[in-house]
Amino acid sequence: MKMMRAAWQAVRCKVLVPTLQLAVYVCVAMSLMLFVERLYMALVVTGLWLFRRRRRRIIRKDTDDDLEANAHPMVLVQIPMFNEKQVYRLSIGAACGLTWPSEKLLIQVLDDSTDSAIREMVERECMRWAGKGVNIRYENRRNRSGYKAGAMREGLEKPYARECEFVAVLDADFQPDADFLVRTVRVLVGDPSVALVQARWRFVNADECLLTRMQEMSLDYHFSVEQEVGWAWHGFFGFNGTAGVWRVSAVEDAGGWKERTTVEDMDLSVRATLRGRWRFVYAGDVCVRNELPSTLRAYRYQQHRWSCGPANLFRKMFRDVLLSRVTPWPKKLHLLYSFFFLRKLVAHLLTFGFYCLVIPSCVLLQGVWLPKYVALYVPALITLLNAACTPRSWHLIVFWILFENVMSMHRSKATLVGLLEATRANEWVVTEKLGNTTTDAAVMHVSNKPKTRSSGRGFHVAEMPALARAGPHAAVVSYRHRRVAEEILKIGKGKVTARAFTYGELSEATGGFRAESVLGEGGFGPVYRGRLSLNGKEVDAAVKQLDRNGMQGTREFLVEVLMLSLLEHPNLVTLLGYCTDAEHRMLVYEYMPRGSLEDHLLDLPPGAAALDWTTRMRIAQGAARGLEHLHDAARPPVIFRDFKASNILLDASFQARLSDFGLARVGPVGDKTHVSTRVMGTYGYCAPEYALTGKLTTCSDVYSFGVVFLEMVTGRRAIDMSRPADQQNLVQWAAPRFKDKKRFAEMADPLLHGAYPTKGLYQALAIAAMCLQEDASMRPAISDVVTALEYLTLAGATSDAAPRPQNPPHHPDAT
Structure with a gap:
């Protein structure tokens, strides 16, 4: 035992402590670099705001008289999508509703879907808009070569798209306001040196759950500070891949879309900047609605792509940026040091290496000097600077810190994969989109003054103090991770009178869900006629079964159970029960013999x-x-x-x-x-x-x-x-x-x-x-x-x- 203890002391003093102390010094240096960068950007943004330069109002929300004077240019709107069953109608509808002369607007739906049913739905939607006079083209590729970059490159090469002077890129879940083109194309028309106008993202489901609130804090900082400083101070910022309008000649001059990394948008931005003749405009007051990933799985895949891609691009572009003769040194320094090294590499590796590995190791291994100001004060100040852009979420800052530390492991792994160009460096997984915002059924409560007109009784739902304290969306934060039946009971607070049926009961009632029992089918799924025993009586019922591939899902199921249970009225259908056995989702209604209107x-x-x-x-x-x-x-x-x-x-x-x-x-x-x-x-x-x-x-x-x-x-x-x-x-x-x-x-x-x-x-x-x-x-x-x-x-x-x-x-x- 003494020999083992002596050996441990020797290894500890001569190997572990010096190694860990070196790691502390490296992390201290990186922490200070990151802190100085954050402080510098905060001072720049504050200065821009104080001197009213933050928004120079070159993007004004008014009429397009200046465009009319010079004739509207031809604009191509590209909507790349892949099996976007939940959101394809939204993006196509929003694009078709843009305010722009119809003869000068061409909408191109680039559908790489592998699901034939979804391809058919998207094509049918395009045909419907074409029937209304919209100039819309549907393009489908079966090989997905180059993924999104390949689709957009091939779309620009189509003969009918060659007359377009500008191209707007909108991902499948993005919904621009009607005046989006009016407010962005004006800048491109007014200044031939502008290659890109980038709009800000506005998150329609930020309140859906704690996960989306955390993402909102991080992305608000990116759009409010990083993009703002990059545009106003350095003349460069990364294209966000969507919600932006490019000059087609600038895209071609930069070499077009390339699929060599998973961040084709950032790749194109860097190459266009190195040409030395183009500049970018960040239109922070033009917002485009979009959806944040609301499942951890979707978010992890997205973060892998967003962390691995920039690191891999840094590896590929470092020499080009360094040796560029037309790019001034201040912009080179911003690109290599601030944009790539600090934000895309150090930020991820430091968070995981220092806060998740080095600091805990210092606690366990005595004898390592760890400056208190680096371990406590610097991270606290960096956190406050990051959270300053989202005041409504300041009370969640502790959760945000924990969340970022957990995700840092995945981001660090992805960063190393990109730097070393490992197997998953070019892995492309499309972020899952649900096409819905949050469920608000949980915040309904009794009206203190019952209405005299209503022939039925008012809400019989009691006040729910816990939900009121937690916020209007807290009730559905974890419905994906818990049994739906438990969520119904929890949110309903015992007021849900509908009966919970087993799958066997409903299968027996409908004769095994045979085809002869089908009453109809909607977006939720098929509806069967059945006969059930309720309170000792045999009653006819309509059983609506969730179609897992249908247009509605678990969220809609939860909403409908709560709504119909908490809202009783003679002119609302009566919910008799529901089924949540395993993966089955069914609703049981009172049978309506006359069908629908x-x-x-x-x-x-x-x-x-x-x-x-x-x-x-x-x-x-x-x-x-x-x-x-x-x-x-x-x-x-x-x-x-x-x-x-x-x-x-x-x-x-x-x-x-x-x-x-x-x-x-x-x-x-x-x-x-x-x-x-x-x-x-x-x-x-x-x-x-x-x-x-x-x-x-x-x-x-x-x-x-x-x-x-x-x-x-x-x-x-x-x-x-x-x-x-x-x-x-x-x-x-x-x-x-x-x-x-x-x-x-x-x-x-x-x-x-x-x-x-x-x-x-x-x-x-x-x-x-x-x-x-x-x-x-x-x-x-x-x-x-x-x-x-x-x-x-x-x-x-x-x-x-x-x-x-x-x-x-x-x-x-x-x-």
């Missing part, structure tokens, strides 16, 4: 009787009452967001019941006028302001109600591609007829055969027109619509007087 209004089989006028008005009144309960009885209000004929079910007496709450959102609270969210819903029913800006209000539901009500009056679909071009969009078709009282009769459903009160038709059209006002503030509250429909249902008036809307509605092309 769509079945009786828009999909009538030959010889079937059409709904009469009175029944239609009663159905509209019931549906409006359901919306009224969501808007007025809930505190905060609930926005349905997917109001359409197929989501209005009918019981035996044709009473309307709203169903499918998977996309519902809790409305604005406090002084907020809206909630910002990813645009979702069904084309043709979305309110124009929501489709263009992502700002959701209860007025959005009122617009959707107006579309459905107009369908009920006219018997026409909101969007019907089988009709002539000028009749495919119902709202656009109705707009000129709203202005002319003599044409009101043209709008009545021919299947009514004139069996309707003339005054009733006029009043119904007036209600629809007011709900369809383009200006959301001009639309009536849903409670006023209910009042008008009550009068319309009971009056049976025959007067020819017809109220006419002052401003006929207008429906934009983009939804």
Whole structure:
């Protein structure tokens, strides 16, 4: 034992302590370098702000008169995607809604999807927009050569794209505002030396969970400080790979897109800078909505790519930057030392090596000198400087420190892989996108003042203090990591009355989910008819089964269970139970023998009787009452967001019941006028302001109600591609007829055969027109619509007087 102890002391004193002390000195030097860099950038940003140079307002949010004076240039919008089932509609719709002359805008969807079903859906979406007059091209490659860089390079080489002067790059989950091109292309047109205009990212799901909040803190610093300083002080910053507009001639001059690393965007930026004739503009006040990875697996793959790629590019470009004759030395120093060495190498290796290895080793191994100011004060100051850009998350700074230390191991590993060009250096895994923002069902609570109009009772949900303290989204932070049933019980606080069924029970009730039991199929999955025993009685039920490859998923499942359990009303469908066995996700509803309104209004089989006028008005009144309960009885209000004929079910007496709450959102609270969210819903029913800006209000539901009500009056679909071009969009078709009282009769459903009160038709059209006002503030509250429909249902008036809307509605092309 003495010999072993002596041997240990010898190894400790002569090998371990000196080695660890050397590591401390190296880490101290790197810590001070990193601290000086952070302090320097903070001082530059503060100086820019103090002297009003932070935003020189060269990107102004106004009209494009200066572009009109010089003619709009031809712009190509490239949307690269790979199996983007959840978000492809959003990015394509946002691109098609950009404010730019249609003859000067070309949208190119670069779909490398390997799933044939997804390829078909994306192509069909492109064809739909092409049918509306949008110049959109669908390109699919089966080999994925070069990944994203290869797709964009081949896209630029297409003959029809050669006339384009500028190219905007938008990843599949990015949704620019309508004026994105107006505000960015103006800079490129005004200064021929500008190669790139980069916009800032705005995260629509930052509040989804703790993971996204941590990412928001890191990325806010990147966009608010690193990009700002790089542009204003050094004339260089890295292209973020999306939400930017390039000059095509600059891309070609730099050698085009190359797939030699996983950061083709940064590669192109560095090569363009080394040409010595191009400069970049960072438009920090132009924001583009996008989604943060909300699963740890997706985030880890993204961080591997973002850490490995720059290190590998540094290895490949070090000599080129150092020997460049046209690049001034200050910019070379910024590129090699600040941009690559400190931010892309030292920051990752230091965090893991010093804080996770060296400091703990110093605690265990006595005799190593560790300066307190480096171990405590310097990291604290660096952390405060990083967090300064996200004040709303300062209370999470401890979690952010722990999170960054954990991720530093993965980033350090990826950095070394890139530097050594190991096997995974060129690994490319597309970041998973879910296409949804957070679930807000957990923050609903009882209204202190029950509404007198609602025929059903108000919310029976008790206050949930724990959720209120944790924040509106805390309830769904861990739903991916816990059993969904446990989450339902936890969030519902014992108020969820729906029964938890086993898979065996539902399989027996539906006859093994046989095809003969299928009632229909939607975005969630197939719906089966079954017979269950509840409280000693045999009842008919509709069992909706989650399709794992469908457009909705676990989040929508959780929302619907909570919504229907916490929102009870005669005009909302009754949830009898749910199933969460293993990977199965099923919802069990009260069976609605009449099916949906769509079945009786828009999909009538030959010889079937059409709904009469009175029944239609009663159905509209019931549906409006359901919306009224969501808007007025809930505190905060609930926005349905997917109001359409197929989501209005009918019981035996044709009473309307709203169903499918998977996309519902809790409305604005406090002084907020809206909630910002990813645009979702069904084309043709979305309110124009929501489709263009992502700002959701209860007025959005009122617009959707107006579309459905107009369908009920006219018997026409909101969007019907089988009709002539000028009749495919119902709202656009109705707009000129709203202005002319003599044409009101043209709008009545021919299947009514004139069996309707003339005054009733006029009043119904007036209600629809007011709900369809383009200006959301001009639309009536849903409670006023209910009042008008009550009068319309009971009056049976025959007067020819017809109220006419002052401003006929207008429906934009983009939804």
